[in-house]
Amino acid sequence: MSKSLIVQKYGGTSVGTLERIEHVADRIVKARKTGVDIVVVVSAMAGETDKLLKMARSLSKNPARREVDMLLSSGERISAALLALALQSRGIPALSMTGRQIGLQTDSTHTRARITSIDAQRARKMLNKNHVIVVAGFQGINEEGDVTTLGRGGSDTSAVALAVALGAKQCEIYTDVDGVYTSDPRMVPQAKKLDVVSYDEMLEMASLGAKVLQIRCVEFAHKYKMPLVVKSSFKEKEGGKGTLICEEDPKMEQPVVSGIMCDKNQAKITLKEVPDQPGIAANIFEPLAAASISVDMIIQNVSEQGHTDLSFTLAREELDEAMVIMNKVGKKIQATQVSSNAKIAKLSIVGAGMRSHSGVAAQIFKTLSAHKVNILMISTSEIKVSCIIEQKNSKLAANALHDAFKLEGKTAKKKTAKIVSPAKK
Amino acid sequence: MSKSLIVQKYGGTSVGTLERIEHVADRIVKARKTGVDIVVVVSAMAGETDKLLKMARSLSKNPARREVDMLLSSGERISAALLALALQSRGIPALSMTGRQIGLQTDSTHTRARITSIDAQRARKMLNKNHVIVVAGFQGINEEGDVTTLGRGGSDTSAVALAVALGAKQCEIYTDVDGVYTSDPRMVPQAKKLDVVSYDEMLEMASLGAKVLQIRCVEFAHKYKMPLVVKSSFKEKEGGKGTLICEEDPKMEQPVVSGIMCDKNQAKITLKEVPDQPGIAANIFEPLAAASISVDMIIQNVSEQGHTDLSFTLAREELDEAMVIMNKVGKKIQATQVSSNAKIAKLSIVGAGMRSHSGVAAQIFKTLSAHKVNILMISTSEIKVSCIIEQKNSKLAANALHDAFKLEGKTAKKKTAKIVSPAKK
Numbered sequence: 001m002s003k004s005l006i007v008q009k010y011g012g013t014s015v016g017t018l019e020r021i022e023h024v025a026d027r028i029v030k031a032r033k034t035g036v037d038i039v040v041v042v043s044a045m046a047g048e049t050d051k052l053l054k055m056a057r058s059l060s061k062n063p064a065r066r067e068v069d070m071l072l073s074s075g076e077r078i079s080a081a082l083l084a085l086a087l088q089s090r091g092i093p094a095l096s097m098t099g100r101q102i103g104l105q106t107d108s109t110h111t112r113a114r115i116t117s118i119d120a121q122r123a124r125k126m127l128n129k130n131h132v133i134v135v136a137g138f139q140g141i142n143e144e145g146d147v148t149t150l151g152r153g154g155s156d157t158s159a160v161a162l163a164v165a166l167g168a169k170q171c172e173i174y175t176d177v178d179g180v181y182t183s184d185p186r187m188v189p190q191a192k193k194l195d196v197v198s199y200d201e202m203l204e205m206a207s208l209g210a211k212v213l214q215i216r217c218v219e220f221a222h223k224y225k226m227p228l229v230v231k232s233s234f235k236e237k238e239g240g241k242g243t244l245i246c247e248e249d250p251k252m253e254q255p256v257v258s259g260i261m262c263d264k265n266q267a268k269i270t271l272k273e274v275p276d277q278p279g280i281a282a283n284i285f286e287p288l289a290a291a292s293i294s295v296d297m298i299i300q301n302v303s304e305q306g307h308t309d310l311s312f313t314l315a316r317e318e319l320d321e322a323m324v325i326m327n328k329v330g331k332k333i334q335a336t337q338v339s340s341n342a343k344i345a346k347l348s349i350v351g352a353g354m355r356s357h358s359g360v361a362a363q364i365f366k367t368l369s370a371h372k373v374n375i376l377m378i379s380t381s382e383i384k385v386s387c388i389i390e391q392k393n394s395k396l397a398a399n400a401l402h403d404a405f406k407l408e409g410k411t412a413k414k415k416t417a418k419i420v421s422p423a424k425k
Numbered sequence: 426m427s428k429s430l431i432v433q434k435y436g437g438t439s440v441g442t443l444e445r446i447e448h449v450a451d452r453i454v455k456a457r458k459t460g461v462d463i464v465v466v467v468s469a470m471a472g473e474t475d476k477l478l479k480m481a482r483s484l485s486k487n488p489a490r491r492e493v494d495m496l497l498s499s500g501e502r503i504s505a506a507l508l509a510l511a512l513q514s515r516g517i518p519a520l521s522m523t524g525r526q527i528g529l530q531t532d533s534t535h536t537r538a539r540i541t542s543i544d545a546q547r548a549r550k551m552l553n554k555n556h557v558i559v560v561a562g563f564q565g566i567n568e569e570g571d572v573t574t575l576g577r578g579g580s581d582t583s584a585v586a587l588a589v590a591l592g593a594k595q596c597e598i599y600t601d602v603d604g605v606y607t608s609d610p611r612m613v614p615q616a617k618k619l620d621v622v623s624y625d626e627m628l629e630m631a632s633l634g635a636k637v638l639q640i641r642c643v644e645f646a647h648k649y650k651m652p653l654v655v656k657s658s659f660k661e662k663e664g665g666k667g668t669l670i671c672e673e674d675p676k677m678e679q680p681v682v683s684g685i686m687c688d689k690n691q692a693k694i695t696l697k698e699v700p701d702q703p704g705i706a707a708n709i710f711e712p713l714a715a716a717s718i719s720v721d722m723i724i725q726n727v728s729e730q731g732h733t734d735l736s737f738t739l740a741r742e743e744l745d746e747a748m749v750i751m752n753k754v755g756k757k758i759q760a761t762q763v764s765s766n767a768k769i770a771k772l773s774i775v776g777a778g779m780r781s782h783s784g785v786a787a788q789i790f791k792t793l794s795a796h797k798v799n800i801l802m803i804s805t806s807e808i809k810v811s812c813i814i815e816q817k818n819s820k821l822a823a824n825a826l827h828d829a830f831k832l833e834g835k836t837a838k839k840k841t842a843k844i845v846s847p848a849k850k
Contacts, residue, residue: 018483052503058443059507060514067513070521071506074499078477081496082484088492089485096495100525101570122570145526145547 005127005168006031009041009137009159013176014233015079016046024174024233025086028132032092037127039166041137041159042083044075065110069139069149073099076136076155084134094132097123099139099147104158106140112151113140115158118165127166135162153214160217164224171226172242173213174233179243180205180212182407183260188398190408194258195241198248201258202228204350204384208261213245221245248352256360257351257405262398264345264391266296267319268376269326270311272337276303283333284310287325293318296346297379297388311377313388316342344376345394348386349401361385367404373397430552430593431456434466434562434584438601439658440504441471449599449658450511453557457517462552464591466562466584467508469500490535491571494564498524498572501561501580509559519557522548524564524572529583531565537576538565540583543590552591560587578639585642589649596651597667598638599658604668605630605637607832608685613823615833619683620666623673626683627653629775629809633686638670646670673777681785682776682830687823689770689816691721692744693801694751695736697762701728708758709735712750718743721771722804722813736802738813741767769801770819773811774826786810792829798822 008028015021024040032038052071056063080096087094103119123133137155142148150157156173163171180202183191197205199222206215212230221228231242274280281300288295298312314322323340330338354360361378364385368375373396377388389397402408433453440446449465457463477496481488505521512519528544548558562580567573575582581598588596605627608616622630624647631640637655646653656667699705706725713720723737739747748765755763779785786803789810793800798821802813814822827833 018480021484055443055507056510059446060510063510064513067506067509067521070502070509070523074502077495077499081492082480084492084495085481085485085488088489096492098495098572147523 003035003037005037005039005163005166007039007041007159007163007166007168007171008174009155009172010043010083010174010233011155011176012043012046012049014174015042015083018082020233021079021082021086024083025090025092027233028087029090029092032132036169039123039127039133039135039162039168040083041135041155041162042076042079043137043155044072045079048075048078066146069110069113069147072149073136073139073147076138080134080136084132087132087134092132093130094134095126096134096136098136099158100141100145102133102135102162104140104161106142106148106150108142108144108146108148110146110148113142113148115140115150115161118161120162120165123162123166151216153217156214156217157220160220160224160226160228163226164220168226170229171221172229172231173217174231175212176232176234177212177230178232178240179230180210180245180259182258183398183402184210184262187262187395188260188402190399190402192408193240194243196244196246197258198352199245200248200383201350201352202245204348204381205259205261208263208346208348208350208384208386210259210261218245255351256353256357257349257407258353259350260398260401260405260407261348261350262345262394263348264394265316266313266344266346266388267316267340267342268311268313268344268388269319269322269338269340270309271326271330271333271335272309272339273307274310274333274335276306276308280333281310284326284329287329288314288322291321291325293322293325297377297386299377313344313346313377343391344388345391346386346388347394347397347401348384349405350384352383354383354385363404364401367400368397371396371400373400428460428462430462430464430588430591432464432466432584432588432591432593432596433599434580434597435468435508435599435658436580436601437468437471437474439599440467440508443507445658446504446507446511449508450515450517452658453512454515454517457557461594464548464552464558464560464587464593465508466560466580466587467501467504468562468580469497470504473500473503494535494538494572494574497574498561498564501563505559505561509557512557512559517557518555519559520551521559521561523561524583525566525570527558527560527587529565529586531567531573531575533567533569533571533573535571535573538567538573540565540575540586543586545587545590548587548591576641578642581639581642582645585645585649585651585653588651589645593651595654596646597654597656598642599656600637601657601659602637602655603657603665604655605635605670605684607683608823608827609635609687612687612820613685613827615824615827617833618665619668621669621671622683623777624670625673625808626775626777627670629773629806630684630686633688633771633773633775633809633811635684635686643670680776681778681782682774682832683778684775685823685826685830685832686773686775687770687819688773689819690741691738691769691771691813692741692765692767693736693738693769693813694744694747694763694765695734696751696755696758696760697734697764698732699735699758699760701731701733705758706735709751709754710737712754713739713747716746716750718747718750722802722811724802738769738771738802768816769813770816771811771813772819772822772826773809774830775809776830777808779808779810788829789826792825793822796821796825798825 084094084096106113137158179193185191228245373393509519509521531538562583604618610616653670798818
């Protein structure tokens with residue numbers, strides 16, 4: 001192919017009605033006029049997947065994952081065929097393709113399969129014939145020829161994987177927000193859209209609850225250095241450049257802090273006066289792992305008289321199940337108390353610039369202290385600081401830190417426009 | 426396989442709601458207890474196919490058939506997966522399979538593809554593992570791996586083809602009526618259900634508008650001598666034996682007449698004073714064939730002074746298009762008049778016993794004449810007599826013939842029970 005190729009992915013709300021499908025088709029016609037080849041990846045029409053899942057659950061308490069995949073995969077086929085028709089009626093040669101037809105091979109882990117290979121030979125052939133390819137996202141087939149799905153947000157992953165397989169210039173993710181923000185605007189009214197974010201930062205943000213992109217999709221893009229763009233697919237916001245997720249540019253100075261995330265879906269379990277012996281941690285965390293419960297932060301206090309207090313956090317919806325397990329474990333290892341707290345939040349500050357800037361943590365502690373926000377637990381990585389705080393303080397704390405790191409719209413632009421937005425003009 | 430196999434096909438209304446799917450699952454559980462292997466073929470949930478088609482048409486005036494197939498094939502996948510789940514939740518090992526997975530290969534005539542082969546290896550393997558296979562009907566794939574559909578009533582054809590490929594004992598078609606009737610009960614209140622019908626009779630009935638089975642499915646069953654059973658899938662009518670469609674049993678005497686069909690969806694075109702020359706018929710019918718308009722009956726009167734009147738019938742929905750063509754043709758061949766009549770009906774009397782009984786046509790003419798019903802056109806085959814009559818006479822004529830041939834419930838049973846129902850007990 002001599003022309004450059006762009007992969008565009010449209011989420012469920014972007015293809016949620018026939019009218020929106022027409023709008024997406026118009027957008028593709030426009031993009032095509034700039035002289036690029038286009039592969040489109042679509043999700044199921046909004047609400048379709050939930051409707052199908054509800055039907056499955058009403059027929060079976062524990063529906064077999066293979067059948068769920070067969071069922072759900074139909075949603076993306078429908079939107080792919082409809083979008084292909086909308087394109088054809090605009091005079092654009094278009095072809096819908098299923099996961100199988102696009103050659104997307106996966107392992108056999110139904111409902112959350114991993115991509116093992118892509119053989120995009122046919123897609124390439126049709127691109128050479130000047131076609132727009134409309135791919136049903138979220139799905140592939142395993143070695144047996146059974147339909148598999150890639151799990152929540154799987155269409156994003158399909159899109160990135162295809163972009164890599166086809167050597168696309170970039171992969172554009174169209175959604176109902178116009179980019180990645182410094183913080184959740186519902187929580188921090190001053191939050192502003194970021195023009196550029198590094199893969200590392202985006203990965204931290206995604207794992208901290210920024211829902212705009214799935215971790216897997218960012219990991220995939222990172223691994224193969226595929227530039228990702230997050231944009232709004234809605235007319236009123238058209239023309240926006242969205243957010244570019246790419247490699248850190250070492251020639252540019254990074255903003256110290258790029259975003260502040262707040263995850264309220266957190267809970268904490270504390271075991272008091274645990275005997276401080278080798279193997280105790282295994283006694284505690286192995287039963288949780290066996291029950292597929294993910295533990296996030298773990299804190300063990302300094303040992304006193306051979307005993308220590310141990311706390312850890314986890315997703316709130318897993319608290320009840322974890323407490324049942326911990327009450328048993330507590331008895332076995334002779335902890336004096338097992339308690340839980342579901343009224344906490346995890347506030348995280350992410351920024352690739354932290355690598356070269358010291359004092360970020362100190363600034364966070366100073367700011368929170370000035371607002372009388374107590375920090376219950378702390379965890380840090382190279383480009384992230386996370387604090388567990390009381391949930392009632394989360395809004396106050398997020399706004400205070402957003403101010404302290406000068407992330408808000410106008411002020412930030414004035415002072416750090418060049419630094420924040422290396423890709424801007 | 427040592428166990429005998431039955432293929433059951435459930436139509437759209439039979440799987441139209443989750444409740445009905447549960448009911449179908451119960452029915453399969455019951456059938457399985459009799460010790461047979463079962464393969465189930467399902468249609469899309471009632472209304473689903475029309476909903477999808479409507480969406481396609483709203484996006485494209487002339488939707489590409491390949492995309493329509495991709496779109497429509499999703500409906501059967503959904504009902505297959507749902508039924509498999511309902512079976513699994515009843516403790517029955519079940520597996521849904523698409524047209525591709527069942528190995529149903531077709532040609533590339535999208536929206537009305539022909540089956541070219543079936544490689545049911547995987548289905549056979551799973552049957553040996555004691556599974557119920559739930560197949561998405563109506564669909565297959567072509568050589569390129571594109572999804573194809575088999576056209577209206579295609580799921581019936583899928584079912585018969587699978588029954589043949591798997592060596593089933595019989596193929597049961599579950600629908601919303603409890604069998605094949607001597608006539609349409611809405612038109613002839615005395616109509617009764619037939620216990621047995623021969624393939625030949627059923628073919629005539631299907632082509633004459635009996636909607637219970639598609640011609641193709643009966644042809645397929647006939648070709649491979651696969652016994653077909655038409656039954657109701659609804660609870661209130663359970664226990665009914667339905668109608669068996671099989672080979673004529675030469676040892677049994679056939680009833681002279683099995684059924685009376687009336688097709689009101691007919692129209693007639695007449696060309697007056699057409700020059701009676703070689704090649705004229707081609708001049709008339711070739712343009713119709715080119716426009717894919719099927720002509721049914723053709724009548725050419727005796728030539729008078731080198732001219733003849735020519736009439737033919739066709740489906741009413743094609744009348745307008747055909748008249749445009751005929752008006753042109755009429756001028757070209759110098760017919761003096763081109764006229765049409767849409768207020769006609771085709772009344773057909775079908776019976777394998779006609780082969781050995783003379784006088785059926787005479788009886789028909791006598792009966793209609795006694796009721797002052799004028800016959801406009803006549804056409805006969807070995808086991809059928811069709812008359813075109815005025816539409817307003819159709820109900821009267823159908824009931825008169827039903828009486829004349831003693832097809833009505835009680836009388837018929839008394840006199841000809843053994844003859845009409847060779848398979849009964």
